[in-house]
Amino acid sequence: MAKATRQAFGESLAKLGETHPEIVVLDADLSKSTKSEFFAKKFPARFYEMGISEANMIGVASGLAFTGKLPFLCSFGCFITGRYDTIRLSAAYSQANIRLIGTHAGVGIGDDGHSQMGLEDITLMRALPTMGVFQPMDARETELIMDYLVKEWKGPAYLRLTRQNLPDLYPQDRPFEPCKLMQVRPQPGAAPQKSDVVLIASGATVGESVAAAEKLKSQGIQAAVWNAHSLKPFDSETTLKLAQTTRLMVTVEDHSVIGGLGSCVAETLATVSQHPRLIMLGIQDQFGESGEPADLYEKHGISAHAIEKRIAAELKAQ
């Protein structure tokens, strides 16, 4: 069943609250949108409504962490990461054990337009030493990452979530390998084969990439799709192995290609002398705008249809 990753996050947080009394949650007047409201209703004494004051919320969360709490602080991705200096000093440099939750990622939010879209948040967070950066592709993966962030991760981490529903992609029986790229298509277990193209996607664009790969198959093009739930640490090892299986790699993200997933892959490929060509699909140094999410995905070349068209054209030209 399709579900927004913010919804899965909210449900998971409320559940983890039962077994982890150290969890406290802060929100800046968006708890109904970030879905931290589920936790707030269940554990009112451990929920801090901070009002429309994100910078203060970040500092307060760090202070709470220094007394042994595990704070989750929630807002839209653009609003949280926009208070960069506070994250940089009070959280990252201080190695505060906090979880920054940024919902409403990308142009996928649609109607509300640019000012509400997290489009540079990965870039900003990835540049901070000690900061982990995670983005689930569906509800199940959100739960798995939440589990990991509560039980294992130490230090600050940023979790990027969608407003819109995403299709279920994570196989129920697949064990979670934190910070590793995961093969989504073809299903692992199928005989390893050379691919005409390897797509690496993250978050909402994984589903688009899978759909694109299905369409390409009908044209006789073999496309593998891999999911990056961790932008930092980034799985360079698997990326370099994949680079040996194809002549074309394509990254797909609902985020600026400057500093996002495309950069993660480009930075990795650049460390070896021979590597495949890389096409970075995503927001190309542009601002967002209001519109239907599907139209915006098409416009920015990250819809299944646009991805398919672009890859078919590239392979034809080779």
Next chain:
Amino acid sequence: MTVSVASNLWYRASPMQSQELAKLAQEFRITIIKMLTQAKSGHPGGSLSAIDLITALFFSEMKGAEPSHMNDPHRDRFILSKGHAVPALYAILAKKGFISPDELKTLRQTGSRLQGHPDRVRLPIVEASTGSLGQGLSVAQGMAMGLQGTPARVFCMLGDGEIQEGQIWEAALSASKYQLSNLCAILDANNGQIDGPVDQVMPLEPLADKWKAFGWHVIEIDGHNWDQILKAYQEARTLQTQGSKKPVFIIARTVKGKGVSFMENNIAWHGAVPTPEQAEQAIAELSRGMNHG
């Protein structure tokens, strides 16, 4: 777990009185001048204006401000939000035995724990990494929230120029909302910032009215008058034990560069260090001050 405040006061080191504190603060001023002169960089003006207030905290007010209580969750916390005054804090930490006197010579050197601004990863006893102004009060507040219901209190020193930052006023709102009577902010109001006097760069007055309007209990003192300093800290403590719901804001009027004649009220000494000759003169003045009380 709630622990009564009174029953835990035993581990507050026997509080020093005015005369003893005054002598100690002059000693710290000399340490500050020596550190900065050796490091050839740093901020004397704001360190010298703040030192009396911090000395009184560490030697007369705070519980558990001893190396033996460093990991005690119920120790009082001190956050230096105006991080550039950190030489003042290092001088005190050395006297208390948190760091060795020799380590003071490493200030601002590559690999030193004594960074130019406080760094809680390298030196956990500074409690919060600061230096980008306006952030410490939020962190202090988070600590006060996490420590509510315990005997621990949180002190936070701010600069007057610093509170021009918007984040300070966000914190002013929320500390009041969460009734953090275990939080005490101390404003080192030396009326000096890099581009000039605070009242010209960006006027703050009426300061007391502003903080009162934000729901804080405000106390105004002369930040170099020992009786007033100790009385203000006592008032903050008493309010909390009497069940006050308000965070406390102490406006301490101070003199930038206090104690060194040629530095006093001269903004040029915000971030400039003395030559060896000037340092010698400063130390001579401060030594005389010590002898004459």
